[in-house]
Structure formats: C-alpha cells, structure tokens
Amino acid sequence: MIGLPGTKGERQLEDLRREVLEANLELVARGLVLYTFGNVSGIDRRRGLVGIKPSGVPYERMKASDIVITDLEGRIVDGEMRPSSDLKTHLVLYKEFSDIGGVVHTHSMFATGWAQAGRPIPAFGTTHADYFHGPVPVTEALTDEEIQGDYVLNTGVAICRRFRTLDPMATPAVLVAGHAPFCWGATPDEAVHTAVVLEFVAQMAALTATLNPENPGVSQALLDRHYFRKHGAAATYGQN
Amino acid sequence: MIGLPGTKGERQLEDLRREVLEANLELVARGLVLYTFGNVSGIDRRRGLVGIKPSGVPYERMKASDIVITDLEGRIVDGEMRPSSDLKTHLVLYKEFSDIGGVVHTHSMFATGWAQAGRPIPAFGTTHADYFHGPVPVTEALTDEEIQGDYVLNTGVAICRRFRTLDPMATPAVLVAGHAPFCWGATPDEAVHTAVVLEFVAQMAALTATLNPENPGVSQALLDRHYFRKHGAAATYGQN
Amino acid sequence: MIGLPGTKGERQLEDLRREVLEANLELVARGLVLYTFGNVSGIDRRRGLVGIKPSGVPYERMKASDIVITDLEGRIVDGEMRPSSDLKTHLVLYKEFSDIGGVVHTHSMFATGWAQAGRPIPAFGTTHADYFHGPVPVTEALTDEEIQGDYVLNTGVAICRRFRTLDPMATPAVLVAGHAPFCWGATPDEAVHTAVVLEFVAQMAALTATLNPENPGVSQALLDRHYFRKHGAAATYGQN
C-alpha cells in the first residue's frame, strides 16, 4: 500500500491509473489492437512508479483498478493482477530515455509488417517528417542467447542499442525486428498518438515503396522544415 | 430423437447447439464471412455427436435450433435442415485430431489469398509465433480423382496427410490449396479465435512478403520463446 | 401512361420499380458505390419493359417513383427523370442474353482495378468457382470510332462480342477494358449478389497474383466440382 485512502499519494496513483487506462482504450478506439494484443504504460517520474496494463485482460472489461503499479525494478507496488508480459521492455525504456512519460506497444498491421520485414520505414514524405526526424529504425535481430535469456528485458536493451546515436524524442518509435513497434512520448496519451500516426505512415510508406522502389525519401531540408514546424522552440503549428 | 425434453441429454444438445451458433455468429461479427460463406462445428466427444451450421442459411436468421446434429458418420441425429456442405471435412478432422473440439472453415480474404497462391504462411514474426508453432501449411492440390470422387471427405484426407508429421494442436490451421483455410481448437469458440488471428497474420504476412521477398522468417529460438509463452505448462501470459 | 392506377399493369410496374430501387440501394449497403456511381436495372420480359436508376441522383434521396421505365429501344415509357447514362449498354445485354432479368454496373474498387489493367480475373480458387465457371473475361478496348460513335451502345456490343463463345449464365460478369465491371443475373437482386462476390473475388485474386504471379488457377476438375455444387440440376448447396 503506497498511499492512504484519500491522501495525495493515492490520488496521484488514481490519476496515473486513469491516464494509463484511457490510453489503452484509445488503442482499441483507433483500431490498433486485436483481442488483448498491445499495452500502454505511464510513469510518475517523481515517485518512480509505473502503471501498466494487466496481462491478457479483455479491453472491454478493463477498469482503472486493474492497472498494475510497479517500481522501476518491476516489483508490484499496488494492484491485484499480473502486469503485461512486456513490462520489462517498458522499464528499460523508462530508465534509458529520461524524458519519456509513456510507452506503447502494439502489433498494429502495417507497422508490424515493416518490423517483420526487418526494414526501417524511410521518411518518404512530410506526414512522416511532421512526427519523426528521420527513418523509423529497426533493431538488430536478437541472438539466440538473448532470446533464451531474459528475453523481454533484452528486447529493451536491443532498442536502446539501436538508439545509441539517435535522440529518442526526435524519433519516438522503433520497430523490433521480427516482432512489432514500440512508441513513446511525454505522456501515455502522446505515445498512443504517435502509435496511431506510425501505423498511418507505415501503410502509406508500403504503398510508396511499391510504386517507387528506388525512392530515397525526402531531402534533409524538407525533413527539417516539417519536423521543426511542429517541434521545438520555433514551432508554428497549432494555436499555442 | 436423442433426448427426451427436459432430460440431461437434451440439455447437453442445447448447449452444443448454442455454442456452435454463437461461434458461427462470431465469424460475422469479426468480418470473416460474406453472405452464407463459412461454417463452424463443435463436438460432444463423450456422446460422439457433432453440431454444425446448416447449409446456405443466412446468418442473420440463424437460430440455435437450426444447428444440425450428426454422428461421426454424418448421419443426421437431430435437426430439420441439411447440414453444411463441408460436413465430411469436419468429421475427418474430428476423427483424426483427437484433441480438437471445434472446427472452422472460412473464405476470409487474406488467408484465402495465400491458399489460392498455394503458399504456406511463413512465421514472419511473434504475432504468428504466439499462435502457430511454425508456418501455416498448405495441402497438396487434390487429384482429379479425389475431386471427382468423395471430394469433401478427400479434402479432410488431404489435410490429415499434410499433418502426418505435424502436431495439430501446435499448428491449429491449414490452407487447402486453391480453396481456403480450416482452423480448429479445443472448442468452437477457440477455433474461431484462431481463424480471426490467422486472417490478421495472413494480411500482415502478405505485406512482409512484399516488403522483403527473401525473408526466411523468425529464428527457431524466437518461435519457441513466443509459442511457449502462451502455450503449455510454462506459459506466463494472462492471469492464470 | 402504361397502366391505369390500380390496374394489374400498374401494380406490375410498381413491383419492377421497387425491385430495381432495392437492388440499387443494396449496392450502397454493400459498399460498392461512391456518390452516384453505379446503376442497376431490371426487366419485365413479358411486357418488354426495363426499369433503371435515374442519372446522377443521390442514392439517399432515391424513391421507387424515380426509377425510369423504358422499352427495349430506350424510349421512356413512364417516369419523370432522365435514365442512367449507361442505359443503352443494359439494353444490348437484355436483347442478347435472353435469360437475364437484371443488370448491374459498378466502379467497385478491385474489380475496376482489374478492368483498368485489362486483365481477366483468373479462377484462382473455389470462391471464384462457386460463382463463375471460368475466368471473368475482359473485353477488347473499343476503337476510337466506337468511342466517338454510339459509345454506350458499343460498350454493350463489345461485351457481347466477348461472349460469342461463352455462356452468360455460367459467367455472369465481364470487365470492360479501361472502364469497369458489368454483372447480370436472373433478377436485379441476383445481379447485385454477383457484383458483391465479384468485388470480393477481385480483391482476393489481386493478393494471389502478387503472392504467386505464375499461378495458372485451379484445375478444370475443381472448377467443375464447385460450380456445379451450386448450379444446375445436380446442385447440393443450400436447403432446396
């Protein structure tokens, strides 16, 4: 028990749970998940607590109280259920990418198609450039030892290895080779938004790759122009 | 008449009928059937009775009492209607695959596209590996004699021939060459679940095969890791 | 005026109009038309009268009284509106194919994709064979003279030319090269059913052609087995 009923600590936990629940349900509403596939987590950085979807529970019956609360080592701090089997990957990402507040994993059709093909998604156009400042990268395949060892943790390690020279906030998604995408963002909600756009961009890119297999993608100038239109101090998109 | 009204025998029959009806309607809800395409059956192993969809009846008018009850030789034991024209294939599978309790046949778009192409669906990723412990196999084409003879029965025989060296519980689906998929499971409901995932995996695999035609599929290590995460004594997925 | 109000003649006309209206609306319900694309007609063979969709009228506002009644020469016999601009093609088909009672024209996505490609849809599987006793043929391209002359009529002529050696009841659809499909059947409703299946088969065949470009299609034996399971004196499918 990490907060007495009615205390500030408990209210914060309830907020985290609700935020994580809503982000999980948004995956369903956007058509990104089949059955119990996929999972979203969120982190309360100040307290070092992560809320994550329970394993194998149907979305239509999921309640805020089903969201499992763990610490950054994966120890269950609050909650009755077993956490998502992908928990350890999420935790690696929270530890390594210090600015992220939410992580999403789906097996959405088109992004997973690219992940299975072991190909990064090229920056073929401005839709891509509005969200990703370069191709969406793909990890190396895990070795047999990594798979037979602490597989879920090693999936996270493979992602971080791929990001050694990349800024995770400028490229908030990755394709795990032979598996599926992971996305992240400042909040669980933002990470889901990125997962939805990634799926859209992945479908569009499959079409472009078919129509023009030699296409190298947009110029660096166009990539910069669109990316910085929506991100950073000089952003001009929207009402803020 | 195989059970007096109100007796245990009749209640069991009603349960089988309702289970088979619901599994058939789930095919519609999941978008796997057009018009009267597709059929689901279930078996009561103890009594040796099979319940199956009637032939050519619109799903929207189908009632539990329309489900036809036959024995394992295909003799109608109870019911007013003619059984699905695919009945004999279902019966062969029940006889040969002793652990299955439900069979599904659909002409779902993408799985049928692979069946028509005469290509097995490779295990391109973990979505596949979570359900199928290897490629989804395709039968050999039936000979003219098999087609002109007891065709529906011979379709079942061709499936079993293909499974001589395969475990039907580890690969609960097959593509009949030039025709369409059959799936099975411990219950009719589970068989439908597999049919839905097969369709999803088939679409994803078509994309992967286009993006990377040389892709050999995932490693045996990854296949094992994912398959046994959801199946067998060491399964860790879900709440049980 | 071809029937006094309340007479048998007028009631028959109302029946034809309602049948044609419902078949047109079924195209919308099945997702086969965009805006005012597509049209269905029906014929009263005894009286030599055709009912057809009016030109360019939104489906959501269409009423039975909007259906235009013409004779086989295209003269308007009853109705306030201008008939579909494709009327003359329909009339050629009614004159040449004496067993048909309904004609459908759509620009449905996948069937039109094949028509534009100028390729017949091969009989890749049993879904196809259940409805079409061979490939769905494609017409030759019209000459400039045919296009600049009585174009709509010449479209019908090109279809009939293609069917010189084919039985229109065994192959109840055609792709007009560079244009789109026409389908037909014993009734307008049956013609729409065929148009829906054609679109499904066309999508499936596009997938199969991509996965296995060398695929010659199913054997004649399988084509016969499936086609005659649903058609002709020896049919065994359904409840009749």
Add this chain to the structure above:
Amino acid sequence: MIGLPGTKGERQLEDLRREVLEANLELVARGLVLYTFGNVSGIDRRRGLVGIKPSGVPYERMKASDIVITDLEGRIVDGEMRPSSDLKTHLVLYKEFSDIGGVVHTHSMFATGWAQAGRPIPAFGTTHADYFHGPVPVTEALTDEEIQGDYVLNTGVAICRRFRTLDPMATPAVLVAGHAPFCWGATPDEAVHTAVVLEFVAQMAALTATLNPENPGVSQALLDRHYFRKHGAAATYGQN
C-alpha cells in the same frame, strides 16, 4: 470588423464560414483525415476574402466562428484563431487560378502514397476520366532554397509552375512531390468532392499499376468521351 452585426456584409461572412466549416467536416465524414490533418478554404471573390480552417484545432470541436477570415495577402480580417499553416499555398492558388472558389489539402492515404512516390496518377480508366482530363500531375521537388525560404508560399508556386501548360479546371488536383495532394473546384464543397474521388482513383490506380505495370492508360478518345460526358456544354450526365 468587416460588417456590422445583422448587415449584409456580416451575413455573407457567416455564409462563407458555414460553407468552409461544412466542407472541412465532410473530409472527416469521408475518412480523408486523421487527427487535425487536412484543411479546406473558400473564397468570396467579390470581396476578396478567404475563409480557412484554423491551425491544429480538432474537427469534432470546430465551430463556424473558428473559421479564420483573411484577405488575399493573408492578413487576418476576422477571427480569433491562427489560420491553417498551409494558408499561403491556398492564397497562391486563388490568385493564379481565377475560376476556383475552394481549395482542399489532405494527407489522404493513397493520393499521398503517389505523391510520396513522385509519380503522377495515370488516367487508367473512365472513373479517372470522369473527373480529370489527363493524369493527375506531380510537382517537381522544391529546392533547398525554396524549402528554407517562404516554404508554404513556394509550395503554391511549384504547383502553378506545374500548371503552366495545364487547365486547372480540367485537372482540378495536383500531387506535391514528397508531400500530399491539393484539390480545388468552383466551391469548397466541390473541391472536397474532387478530393474524395482522387483518393478513390489513387487506390484503384495503385492496384492497376501492380497488376499491369506497363499500362499506358486509356486512349485520348476514351478520356475525352468520359470527361466531356460530365463537363462542358455538351454534358449529358445527371438531371440538368
């Protein structure tokens, strides 16, 4: 303030706003936009005023009063919000194409797939010819200087450069290379109609290009026949 409440000037402004709002919402209803992607504008030619979607506002909350009114130099004349970030492209089109009354920009899946591929959409069939009197052209890629300079304005300039020898009313759409389509028409509503058909045609053409990569498209005779069936003094389609 450009019109006193209740005056004719204000009523005209309200009409423009409502027309532009409805056209924007139609994009959503037709499935052409994701999140806040896309934008529609309309022009009051007599007064030289343009109404355009505000930047980054969710469609489900958009009201007529959110539509921003600017002059042809992009100065805000009425409205509380920041206009679409694509405003300057719209303004170039209004200045150069004197007959258009509405402009639409989307990132719709298939049209954008072609734009990203840098390929014009060939006139593969009559569906295309009914709306576009030739291929849907693609602009040249912008130079780094154009991108780093007044990028949004230069996008409009690149479109007009591409139309030097084309009639914008006969080809009411363009693909901006590496970006996405722009469409236009006599009214905002008509421009949206064209955007919907363009997306449909783009999907169909992708299929055709896959099934028959060598396809040169329809003959000039067929292109003319269909285009002039729906356009110009000799049009015969519809009820007018």
